Amino acid sequence: MLQLDDFQAARQKLSDIIHLTPLEHSHTYSKMTHNDIYLKMENLQRTGAFKIRGATNKILSLTEEERKRGVIAASAGNHAQGVAYAASRLGIPCTIVMPEGAPLTKVEATSSYGAKIVLHGANYDASYQYALQLQQANGMTFVHAFDDEAVIAGQGTISLEILEQLPDADIIVTPIGGGGLAAGVALAAKLVKPNIQVIGVEAEGAANMLTSLKSGRVETLDHVETIADGIQVKRPGDLPFELVRKYVDQVVTVGDEQIMKAMLLLMERSKLIVEGAGAVGLAAMLDSKIHCIGKKIVVLLSGGNVDVNLLSKIIERGLVEAGRYLRLVTIVPDRPGILLTMAKIFAEEKSNVISIHHHRHGERIVLGQAEVEINLETRDRSHIERILRRLSEEGFIYTVH
The missing domain is CATH 3.40.50.1100 (Rossmann fold)
Structure with missing residues (x-):
């Protein structure tokens, strides 16, 4: 204990x-x-x-012989960086096994500390098992992330x-x-x-x-x-x-x-x-x-x-979850003034238009129609509800994405 x-x-x-x-x-x-x-x-x-706390404390506890053989660890990223940094500081060879989908920033940061990176497996557990195989084959000291x-x-x-x-x-x-x-x-x-x-x-x-x-x-x-x-x-x-x-x-x-x-x-x-x-x-x-x-x-x-x-x-x-971002798609008649009608609603409701994409061709679009995708900046969910209600009152049929 x-x-x-x-x-x-x-x-x-x-x-x-x-x-x-x-x-x-x-x-x-x-x-x-x-x-x-x-x-x-x-x-x-x-x-x-x-993670640098535990990794460094472990590496500082190694014998000279263990340091010469090097260390290996498995990590999704943070433990990897901690081990790599500590090993680099002490001049110890270091190998890190990371999941293939590990965030690029963590992979690059770990590599920058001088560690050899091996990408293997879909998650930490798969990387861990492979790291154990490498450890046993090469005699390195395994630096566990938590156990x-x-x-x-x-x-x-x-x-x-x-x-x-x-x-x-x-x-x-x-x-x-x-x-x-x-x-x-x-x-x-x-x-x-x-x-x-x-x-x-x-x-x-x-x-x-x-x-x-x-x-x-x-x-x-x-x-x-x-x-x-x-x-x-x-x-x-x-x-x-x-x-x-x-x-x-x-x-x-x-x-x-x-x-x-x-x-x-x-x-x-x-x-x-x-x-x-x-x-x-x-x-x-x-x-x-x-x-x-x-x-x-x-x-x-x-x-x-x-x-x-x-x-x-x-x-x-x-932003979407907080009601501060709204993306909607609507099919409208392809005639002058339709976008102006929608824009007037957005302006009156003081919603900021981030982007509008207007398409005349697509699987769901028939002759004489257009598909409009709109991204709006909103204040909250009640604000979104007001905007959607006004669009419905003007006869627009839409889907929210």
């Missing part, structure tokens, strides 16, 4: 390598949730995520920082993927402050820990799918499972729509880029999955490495 001395020793070893990330109060989220919300910004950590005491000790240093920055915190909300972060955060926090609560948050499409807790044993999901690729794991680690079961007070889940809303809100209100895995804690608070009032709550933003293409899709999707 890890002791407080292990976490303190890890913090000492990491002190000249990692950043002491900010813990900032948010008036916006506090008002929205009726609690005092503080954001622990590990998205501003070196390599863009908390390792040294890694867990490194992740738990976050709690030591939090409880120095906010000693009277009531609750820490942490993401859960394989469980290493939640295990380290929970155990370290309760060794320092036994009465603090720790709540873990998973993506609904990858709820391996909650499934395992309900059955009382480690379970492997048949399928996982979520935009939060950093926590898209089929099976929790054995050691994290035991620690989470003992020290995490509650585990909840959030859907991808809630995660995207939280990411968008963090961009708009806080000017923070936070990846899906890092936004699940705030998503749970905003979606009332965590029931409390008037508490001092630290929400851990675990990482900020987002693929730009994914980010643009999330922004658009988030």
Whole structure:
């Protein structure tokens, strides 16, 4: 069992390598949730995520012989960067196996630290199995993303920082993927402050820990799918499972729509880029999955490495969900003045036209008709309803996309 001395020793070893990330109060989220919300910004950590803590602590614990043989890891991205950075700093050969669909930004960032990249498998679990084969064939040391005491000790240093920055915190909300972060955060926090609560948050499409807790044993999901690729794991680690079961007070889940809303809100209100895995804690608070009032709550933003293409899709999707973006298609008579009639409605409702595409040819279009695709910037859902009602009153038949 890890002791407080292990976490303190890890913090000492990491002190000249990692950043002491900010813990900032948010008036916006506090008002929205009726609690005092503080954001622990590990998205501003070196390599863009908390993973550098555990990876570096593990690599620093290796013998000289182990360092010569090199290290290998499997990761969707953040652990990869942490391992690659630490290995590069110490001059240790490093191989990283990543899923074939890993975000390009994470692949490039990992490669920039000097690691050899191997793309294999559709998800983390497939990459993990292949990395084990390479490790056994080449004698390298495997640096597990979450099922390792040294890694867990490194992740738990976050709690030591939090409880120095906010000693009277009531609750820490942490993401859960394989469980290493939640295990380290929970155990370290309760060794320092036994009465603090720790709540873990998973993506609904990858709820391996909650499934395992309900059955009382480690379970492997048949399928996982979520935009939060950093926590898209089929099976929790054995050691994290035991620690989470003992020290995490509650585990909840959030859907991808809630995660995207939280990411968008963090961009708009806080000017923070936070990846899906890092936004699940705030998503749970905003979606009332965590029931409390008037508490001092630290929400851990675990990482900020987002693929730009994914980010643009999330922004658009988030705007749609918030009622701030409307795309509709309508078939209209192909005669002068039709577009003017529609534009007048948009102008009177003070909706900004982003684009209009006008087509006279297509499978659904007959002679004398035209298809019009319109993208509008709107204020909220009631604004959209008014626009659609007025279009209907003018005889337009449309579909919303």
